[in-house]
Amino acid sequence: MKEFYMGIRITGTGLYHPAESISNEELVESLNAYVEYYNAENAEKIAAGELPERLGSSAEFIEKASGIKSRYVIEKSGVLDPQRLRPRLQERTDDELSIQAEWGVLAAKQAMENAKVTAEDIDVVILACSNMQRPYPAVAVEIQSALGIQGYAYDMNVACSAATFGLKQAYDAIQSGARRVLLVNVEITSGHTDYRSRDCHFIFGDVATASIIEQTDTKTGFEILNIHLFTQFSNNIRNNFGFLNRSEDATRDDKQFRQDGRKVFKDVCPLVAKIITAQLEKNQVNPQDIKRFWLHQANLNMNQLIAKLVLGKEAEAERTPIILDEFANTSSAGVIIALHRTGEEVSEGEFGVICSFGAGYSVGSLLVQKRVA
Numbered sequence: 001m002k003e004f005y006m007g008i009r010i011t012g013t014g015l016y017h018p019a020e021s022i023s024n025e026e027l028v029e030s031l032n033a034y035v036e037y038y039n040a041e042n043a044e045k046i047a048a049g050e051l052p053e054r055l056g057s058s059a060e061f062i063e064k065a066s067g068i069k070s071r072y073v074i075e076k077s078g079v080l081d082p083q084r085l086r087p088r089l090q091e092r093t094d095d096e097l098s099i100q101a102e103w104g105v106l107a108a109k110q111a112m113e114n115a116k117v118t119a120e121d122i123d124v125v126i127l128a129c130s131n132m133q134r135p136y137p138a139v140a141v142e143i144q145s146a147l148g149i150q151g152y153a154y155d156m157n158v159a160c161s162a163a164t165f166g167l168k169q170a171y172d173a174i175q176s177g178a179r180r181v182l183l184v185n186v187e188i189t190s191g192h193t194d195y196r197s198r199d200c201h202f203i204f205g206d207v208a209t210a211s212i213i214e215q216t217d218t219k220t221g222f223e224i225l226n227i228h229l230f231t232q233f234s235n236n237i238r239n240n241f242g243f244l245n246r247s248e249d250a251t252r253d254d255k256q257f258r259q260d261g262r263k264v265f266k267d268v269c270p271l272v273a274k275i276i277t278a279q280l281e282k283n284q285v286n287p288q289d290i291k292r293f294w295l296h297q298a299n300l301n302m303n304q305l306i307a308k309l310v311l312g313k314e315a316e317a318e319r320t321p322i323i324l325d326e327f328a329n330t331s332s333a334g335v336i337i338a339l340h341r342t343g344e345e346v347s348e349g350e351f352g353v354i355c356s357f358g359a360g361y362s363v364g365s366l367l368v369q370k371r372v373a
Helices: 024-041 043-047 059-066 076-080 099-115 139-147 159-175 261-282 300-311 331-345
Strands: 007-016 021-023 070-072 124-128 152-156 180-187 207-216 221-231 237-239 257-259 290-295 351-358 362-371
Touching: 007 099, 007 159, 007 331, 007 362, 021 024, 021 076, 024 043, 024 059, 024 076, 059 300, 099 139, 099 180, 099 207, 124 139, 124 159, 139 152, 139 180, 152 159, 159 180, 159 207, 159 221, 159 331, 159 351, 159 362, 180 331, 207 331, 221 261, 261 290, 261 300, 261 351, 261 362, 290 300, 290 331, 331 351
Parallel strands: 124 152, 124 180, 290 351
Antiparallel strands: 007 207, 007 221, 021 070, 180 207, 221 362, 237 257, 351 362
């Protein structure tokens, strides 16, 4: 067995996704049916300039704009119903495990099995994602209870960057004495997606991931060499849903995810490339020596451009693993899915970058190195 400095490593990951998937073609058929109905119902106001005409879409447009071909959802029929356009869910009692906790437990059990750890080995549980099912009690504490883990747990939200920011919290907890941390990312994005919007309806998918982080020199995993976090305020990605909405007599409009995609692309791509480049330079790692760039799975074109800016050339497809074609944008979970699916392709001593970015703006980037026990 090889001997290494006892570093902090990601030693196991887990993935859960619901059974139902929606293709671009199905989603477009639903949107176009809604658009036809809406425009007919509001024809007079549209003609008078009081309301904008809603626009339909095509499967070809979605794939060209994003690289997305399908997405998993918690409940398909409600999302595709032109008169509903949101999942149909049965409310659970307080004594039942919440949906978000249930998914988190499923992903966590797989990560724990892959890392060969039990509930007794874990001291901290963090749920890091873009939306919590409720404000309190923390869903992370519910996951902790369901798994029989002692110690403490909490929720945190840094939108699409929540996984990398969560990895930083896990790293810090271990440096402060925790033995192992379970990081969970449960993204039920169909609950805050506006399926009436041509610009937004195709973007997201539902999924849960989990990671085990621990200090070890006897387990295979990805050793965390450096972490860089960055935030800068922007309204270009926003979700205004919150507890004060009911006091404002709010409507459904403008209370779900929305973004100015063109501005996000223009702002974020060079920002992320600059952060990764500086991180590699600081740690004296040549960009050409990065085996895999596990980037936030929002948009194929964004990831290709970021990799090109960092490498100074077009990146080979396998160098920037893409899972968004199957999963769509799964917010914080996307980078973990990519790592989970392709981590075994990296050999002993090779480097990787785990980088997520999103609302805030926020960017979290980890330089990691594969260690094989």
